[in-house]
Amino acid sequence: MGELNVSLVAVDRKIWSGTASMVVxxxxxGEIGILPQHEPxxxxxxxxxxxxxxxxxxxxxxxxxxxxxxxxxxxxxxxxESAELGGEIDVERARLALERAKxxxxxxxxxxxxxxxxxxxxxxxxxxQHSAHASDTSGxxxxxx
Amino acid sequence: xxxxQRIYRRRIKTVQSxxxxxxxxxxxxxxxxxxxxxxxxxxxxxxxxxxxAISAAATHTAGGHPLTDIKQRQRERASVLIxxxxxxxxxxxxxxxxxxxEQLTSLLHDNGMxxxxxxxxxxxxxxxxxxxxxxAGSWTGFSxxxxxxxxxxxxxxxxxxxxxxxxxxxxxxxxxxxxxFESMVTQVPTVRRILPLxxxxxxxxxxxxxxxxxxxxxxxxxxxxxxxxxxxxKYVENLVFTALLLSAASEHASRRxxxxxxxxxxxxxxxxxxRQANQARQAEITQEISEIVGxxxxxxxxx
Numbered sequence: 001m002g003e004l005n006v007s008l009v010a011v012d013r014k015i016w017s018g019t020a021s022m023v024v025x026x027x028x029x030g031e032i033g034i035l036p037q038h039e040p041x042x043x044x045x046x047x048x049x050x051x052x053x054x055x056x057x058x059x060x061x062x063x064x065x066x067x068x069x070x071x072x073x074x075x076x077x078x079x080x081e082s083a084e085l086g087g088e089i090d091v092e093r094a095r096l097a098l099e100r101a102k103x104x105x106x107x108x109x110x111x112x113x114x115x116x117x118x119x120x121x122x123x124x125x126x127x128x129q130h131s132a133h134a135s136d137t138s139g140x141x142x143x144x145x
Numbered sequence: 146x147x148x149x150q151r152i153y154r155r156r157i158k159t160v161q162s163x164x165x166x167x168x169x170x171x172x173x174x175x176x177x178x179x180x181x182x183x184x185x186x187x188x189x190x191x192x193x194x195x196x197x198a199i200s201a202a203a204t205h206t207a208g209g210h211p212l213t214d215i216k217q218r219q220r221e222r223a224s225v226l227i228x229x230x231x232x233x234x235x236x237x238x239x240x241x242x243x244x245x246x247e248q249l250t251s252l253l254h255d256n257g258m259x260x261x262x263x264x265x266x267x268x269x270x271x272x273x274x275x276x277x278x279x280x281a282g283s284w285t286g287f288s289x290x291x292x293x294x295x296x297x298x299x300x301x302x303x304x305x306x307x308x309x310x311x312x313x314x315x316x317x318x319x320x321x322x323x324x325x326f327e328s329m330v331t332q333v334p335t336v337r338r339i340l341p342l343x344x345x346x347x348x349x350x351x352x353x354x355x356x357x358x359x360x361x362x363x364x365x366x367x368x369x370x371x372x373x374x375x376x377x378x379k380y381v382e383n384l385v386f387t388a389l390l391l392s393a394a395s396e397h398a399s400r401r402x403x404x405x406x407x408x409x410x411x412x413x414x415x416x417x418x419x420r421q422a423n424q425a426r427q428a429e430i431t432q433e434i435s436e437i438v439g440x441x442x443x444x445x446x447x448x
Contacts, residue, residue, distance in 0.1 A: 011293045043366035
């Protein structure tokens with residue numbers, strides 16, 4: 001089985017690139033998992049975490065906002081207006097941001113979008129924390145939180 | 146010290162302090178050019194991927210899209226986005242961009258179109274206000290460090306005016322005037338039509354020559370139209386963002402060049418002034434000597 005060449009690009013910087021064995025993302029229609037030799041796809045992403053399983057088995061979670069992705073002969077490009085790696089997000093601040101967004105929330109689309117964004121970030125940050133616990137007992141960067 | 150000398154010394158001091166300021170601005174600008182250039186380069190991968198995705202989506206989607214249709218209706222009004230600096234002391238940077246905008250405006254007028262100006266940067270806003278002209282929209286305060294957020298705001302306003310019907314005050318074309326950053330020494334004011342987007346049909350041979358094969362048969366989610374619908378506004382945002390970044394780099398480069406010239410001039414001025422000051426000092430000494438000698442002569446003659 002081959003590998004996926006993944007590049008994760010935000011408008012103003014390249015966030016991550018490398019090889020992966022699987023990419024899981026959520027499109028507007030639902031979750032989609034990409035394995036090597038997937039047919040070409042161009043899909044819009046919902047505001048949600050994207051999980052990349054790298055070749056060495058670690059899982060990278062990324063919070064992607066306003067993005068889309070294309071798959072073509074094992075090249076996966078994920079493009080986002082903004083994106084953050086799980087390790088870059090502070091869990092406590094993400095939690096506070098979500099609470100703030102919910103507290104402010106009447107039902108306007110803007111505010112619902114803000115809640116979605118905050119939720120995504122928190123999910124990603126938590127997922128990253130878990131994988132740090134599970135895979136890395138020696139270093140454990142972000143333990144506690 | 147003679148009055149003459151004092152004046153020279155004072156002027157040298159003034160020029161020296163001016164020189165310090167211009168030198169500092171030059172150094173700041175040169176460090177910022179590098180950063181601005183890096184930002185331009187960092188934005189490239191996204192631009193490339195987005196352009197590719199749009200080409201793919203457009204190729205496989207039958208029928209036009211409102212943003213790509215060269216509108217059937219009469220072309221009556223055009224929006225022009227002019228990007229300038231917030232602050233001066235950047236040589237001809239802002240004025241060349243404004244001049245380019247003026248040329249475009251009169252060209253559009255000649256073609257019988259009305260022009261709605263959108264302005265970025267305090268210099269453009271001041272130019273329009275001084276002449277009592279109305280701007281359709283203006284943004285200031287970020288010309289040297291634009292973010293995507295700003296580009297989004299501007300693109301939203303431009304898209305809104307484009308999607309409005311002409312009778313309601315909408316625009317049929319959108320142009321953007323920015324300063325292209327070619328290198329440290331060359332920046333070119335550039336006009337680009339961003340809307341309607343042009344879709345160029347190429348044959349397989351042409352595409353191969355340009356280094357891109359035919360696009361794979363993508364599966365679109367949720368649908369080709371929906372993908373194109375959401376990508377095209379992103380593309381416009383990206384065009385605006387790129388223009389803002391390039392302009393910012395150009396602004397820093399112009400400022401650096403202008404400040405370098407000012408520093409050089411100040412040095413030259415200091416050199417001439419110190420020569421003149423020395424001359425004045427010499428003249429004063431000579432005069433004093435001749436006065437002493439004259440005095441001594443007079444004394445010895447009378448003795």
